[in-house]
Amino acid sequence: MSHTLFIADLHLSPTRPDITDCFERFMKQEAINADALYVLGDLFEVWIGDDDNSPFHRQIKAAFSAVTEQGVPVYFIHGNRDFLIGQRFARETGVTLLSELECIDLYGTPTLILHGDTLCLEDVDYQAFRRKVHQRWLQRLFLSLPLTWRRKIAAKMRAGSANANQQKSTSIMDVTPQEVQRQLDNANVCHMIHGHTHRPHIHQWHQHGTEYRRIVLGDWYQHGSVLMCNEQDCDLQTRDFTHF
Numbered sequence: 001m002s003h004t005l006f007i008a009d010l011h012l013s014p015t016r017p018d019i020t021d022c023f024e025r026f027m028k029q030e031a032i033n034a035d036a037l038y039v040l041g042d043l044f045e046v047w048i049g050d051d052d053n054s055p056f057h058r059q060i061k062a063a064f065s066a067v068t069e070q071g072v073p074v075y076f077i078h079g080n081r082d083f084l085i086g087q088r089f090a091r092e093t094g095v096t097l098l099s100e101l102e103c104i105d106l107y108g109t110p111t112l113i114l115h116g117d118t119l120c121l122e123d124v125d126y127q128a129f130r131r132k133v134h135q136r137w138l139q140r141l142f143l144s145l146p147l148t149w150r151r152k153i154a155a156k157m158r159a160g161s162a163n164a165n166q167q168k169s170t171s172i173m174d175v176t177p178q179e180v181q182r183q184l185d186n187a188n189v190c191h192m193i194h195g196h197t198h199r200p201h202i203h204q205w206h207q208h209g210t211e212y213r214r215i216v217l218g219d220w221y222q223h224g225s226v227l228m229c230n231e232q233d234c235d236l237q238t239r240d241f242t243h244f
């Protein structure tokens, strides 16, 4: 039966061959048969520019090309780790880059899709950081630096953010319910799919007689996490890693 797949928060990195292996199997065996694949951000643990053409990155790009060359559309929304993925990556993979908030027609159901970081308003420090690093001039400046410098800067920022996140309460790291409702109302839709919080769940609630649904994609830390949607329903599923 025809279906559409959603994934997010894979955090692919050369240090986790088990995740990469699961991702490659998913692309080869599943994505290839889908109506479309949506990657809702944080595909990579870190992305410092499309010119970072390491063997690892070439391997991941090849997995996308193999799917898009078969005519399966693949769409990508930036996460907070890989917001520097650009047009060169898109050209090399056949992936279509979407804006941070998109409304898609999911088998007749208008559905808002996004990474999810813009829903977490209580994480004030992160939102300030986000505003800073999403400035075009700063991104251009960063991308003009040599790769070795960019690697060092990214590692330093990552260490700082990991440290800060340890101090934050779990509620700060989750979505702000009022912001979820605001973005849904703003787009005039009742369904939303996002990642980022690493709390896979299908939330359903009623407001003013309308039924709303918010699907949170899982991360790929202990197993793969896939949302499969068809005309009838959406199903959150896991995929086992092969242990090396």
Ligand SMILES: [Mn+2]
Pocket (backbone or CB within 6 Å): 041, 042, 079, 080, 081, 115, 117, 195, 196, 197
């Ligand atoms: Mn994220």
